[in-house]
Amino acid sequence: MTSSKEQITILGATGSIGINTLDVISRHPEKYQTFALTAHRNVDLLSEQCLQFKPRYAVITDESKAEQLKVTLASYNSNTQVLSATEDLSVxxxxxxxxxxxxAIVGAAGLLPTLAAVEASKKVLLANKEALVMSGSIFMQAVKESGSTLLPIDSEHNAIFQSLPEHFVAQGIRSCGIENIVLTGSGGPFLNKPLDDFSSITQEEACAHPNWDMGRKISVDSATMMNKGLELIEACWMFDVKPSDIEVILHPQSIIHSMVRYKDGSVISQMGNPDMRTPIAHALAFPERVDAGVAPLDFMSISQLTFDKPCFKRFPCLKLAIDAMKAGGNMPATLNAANEIAVEAFLQEEIGFTQIAEVIQQTLSQTGYAEIADLRAVLAADLSARQLTTQIISEL
Known part of the structure; x- marks a missing residue:
């Protein structure tokens, strides 16, 4: 079966990135065709998406929902084939x-299918930052060996990519006249909240980002600025730079999505309204440009653009992430796993907001350093950290 349209699999179709990707695709039916849509348990939304976009396959990894999806699609005479094994994500x-x-699968669950796409030499649009945080050099080596095209979807990394010279990949940061990379972050909903009030922060407050419409986990990560820490680690691997080559600054308006500072004094940035459809459309059509459905940036309506340095006392998770990347080995994977468990515990009201960083710190301090030689070691580090973090939380 061949088609002149670009065949697209969306891993994590029912999440924020997946929904926005389908929105962009729907604007260009002559260019793109959905091949497969996947979800974990949101069977109602996945059913709607399948009926609208008519993919060849739908994967729902919560097997208890698979029969419901099959029945729903069959009632509409849909030809979409339903799969439910976790391994089918990689298929x-x-x-x-x-x-x-x-x-676009959130967290460690997205690593194996994303790596499968890379090893199959696909064009991979990476919204799952955890894949790079966990596996780092192993992931990038697979990209190099397979000839896969890797394009960033995180607004910050997409902005960096657009601000780099075309020959950057071949020559690297040292040969392109680059001084450093500036990674911007809004500071989340608690940028100006008194520190004394942090212990009483609720799940609803943490999930209410002032600029971006995101899922619950990434919203909490933004509130703790762990998201920015994970993005720094991702940027180190994606652009082959060191933590010292990246400057993190606060930019509450989320208009400048990141910048590249050059040795001649120039600073090149990518600007735009805070809408994930922009980086999605950029990566989908690269190196061309297509309509994303995003309103043009109106400079007259922007009253001011402000910047500040992040405070590690306010955002200890950012410091934990930077230190984990500097330490290397199993530490980034440990950090990521501990964060996933701690954030879920917070969302389930098992721990308080300030305990997220405390739990991650305990997990890191109780984990011995180990080199990461292969994917098996990555998965072992992930599992070990999850078990340890769960134990730490149970003893609080």
């Missing part, structure tokens, strides 16, 4: 008929 990511994979 639809690496299928020979697939051109492009949107890797």
């Amino acid at each position: 639809v990511a690496s299928h020979s008929d697939v051109d492009t994979v949107m890797a």
